[in-house]
């Protein structure tokens with residue numbers, strides 16, 4: 263298939279004005295859109311209407327710039343390997359950049375990490391090395407999750423990196439972010455701004471040392487001294503609705519809005535024009551990169567993009583991706599083990615129901631049938647799976663059982679008081695035990711079953727499963743198909759009182 267595949271339906275269904283506005287037909291991975299953008303659609307449209315500046319299809323616009331975009335990396339250095347066919351990984355990304363050296367600018371939207379545990383600053387350090395020092399990224403936006411990190415570590419690890427935050431003003435001298443990044447691409451000036459729109463709740467007080475500017479003011483700050491010919495790219499930490507509200511406030515208009523929003527898992531294949539401005543979303547976890555060409559027709563910005571799903575790389579022989587990045591990731595994993603990070607992270611949070619964990623074998627006494635179903639299920643062996651994975655150099659070969667991100671879904675009571683500590687200290691809390699799904703059981707056991715347990719966290723049954731069986735770990739998960747494999751219930755003598 264070539265780019266005509268996506269072009270035909272466009273020509274058939276859109277009116278001329280939407281076609282001009284949409285402008286963009288985004289190809290799939292195999293298409294050649296990236297090297298010959300906007301060919302059919304813009305000529306077709308302008309020929310029919312005598313619209314401005316008909317373009318020679320053979321002649322790409324002279325002012326176009328080539329961008330590599332992504333966002334919400336969320337600490338995913340590489341896919342976890344829980345399912346086959348996973349996407350993402352920094353090693354694959356750097357390999358891709360090396361293969362397509364013609365990107366003019368490389369931009370990562372923000373939320374480089376997902377949490378604010380002791381592990382996250384260590385990941386940030388590795389991400390910095392990869393994106394900034396090796397990948398030569400031109401701009402890193404700042405997301406709410408980045409700001410949740412301990413400020414001193416965040417500042418230190420990103421010192422000297424091209425960090426952008428246009429609407430956040432900080433008092434601290436070591437604040438690494440700038441109001442904008444400016445780059446020159448073949449004589450064209452490009453400004454990159456980033457809008458957070460909202461400070462995380464914990465940082466709204468005066469003692470956070472942070473001030474949030476209103477969008478119009480932040481935009482003015484980001485464009486200070488820029489002439490109208492300067493291309494204006496803005497990263498926005500918000501969803502579609504927030505972006506629609508925001509756009510009328512930004513004058514002059516941006517050339518491109520890049521939405522960075524963790525809820526948009528798959529980036530749409532084409533930019534959406536809002537208020538005549540192309541808007542794209544980056545997707546999450548570094549699974550898909552956007553390859554985007556940006557130019558102007560008169561004063562109107564035009565964008566053509568291609569989504570590039572990155573076949574996941576893994577730090578195993580033959581796992582693909584840039585070898586130097588893989589070494590950096592392995593160094594990171596080994597440091598996490600040798601420094602004992604996991605042990606320090608355990609038992610820091612209260613349990614959700616205030617009771618304590620007792621372990622699955624205690625449940626067995628009164629729920630022998632449920633226990634039998636459990637013992638046969640893969641959930642019971644989920645810790646052993648990690649142990650085996652760690653020993654198998656073809657699958658992992660690095661210290662998986664010492665890496666908090668892996669342990670989290672493969673044990674009971676991760677990080678919670680009375681929860682998992684280690685295989686030796688808490689052997690009855692290994693795997694996805696009863697209490698991972700029903701909550702800590704001490705009060706229930708002591709009351710002979712009278713104090714009800716229900717479902718952990720009070721969520722629905724399917725929400726319970728997708729905490730772990732999500733689009734990355736379990737892309738084909740369907741509750742109706744998987745529940746029968748672990749089905750269990752009350753003993754005959756435990757009928758619910760009518």
Ligand code: HEC
Nearest residue numbers: 640641643644647671672694698726727729730744745747
């Ligand atoms: C705490 C995380 C977690 C939760 C919550 C969870 N699972 Fe799992 N599940 C796992 C892990 C980890 C495995 C893989 C275990 C292994 O292979 O060692 C797994 C495996 C399975 C399997 C076996 C899949 C196979 O390939 O054979 C089924 C079926 C399953 N889960 C169903 C469910 C259902 C249904 C729910 C919700 C009621 C659920 N799980 C909730 C973590 C979880």
Ligand code: HEC
Nearest residue numbers: 342343344345647651662667668670671729730731735736
């Ligand atoms: C968000 C929860 C979650 C995290 C985090 C997680 N896993 Fe899993 N893991 C799962 C689930 C769910 C399954 C079962 C998938 C299925 O069969 O649908 C699984 C399955 C596996 C399997 C069995 C796969 C197979 O082919 O049999 C391995 C090995 C594994 N995980 C290793 C890891 C490692 C290593 C990490 C850390 C890099 C990790 N997991 C992190 C939830 C998780």
Ligand code: HEC
Nearest residue numbers: 622625629632633636641694695696699723750751752753
């Ligand atoms: C992967 C998650 C998961 C694990 C592990 C798990 N359960 Fe369940 N359990 C469920 C779900 C989901 C239900 C269905 C709840 C419903 O019907 O509302 C359930 C139902 C039950 C019920 C009947 C509830 C009722 O109200 O009738 C009992 C009893 C029970 N589980 C006990 C156990 C015991 C004991 C273990 C460990 C041996 C265990 N479960 C392990 C998810 C799990």
Ligand code: HEC
Nearest residue numbers: 624625628696697700703707710711714715716756757758
């Ligand atoms: C001393 C016996 C005993 C032990 C030990 C015990 N249960 Fe129960 N459990 C009961 C009885 C009895 C009922 C039925 C209570 C009723 O319906 O009034 C029950 C009901 C349940 C239910 C369904 C109703 C509810 O409370 O949500 C779940 C789920 C459950 N138990 C899970 C567990 C888990 C998990 C463990 C281990 C931590 C466990 N039980 C240990 C006696 C026990």
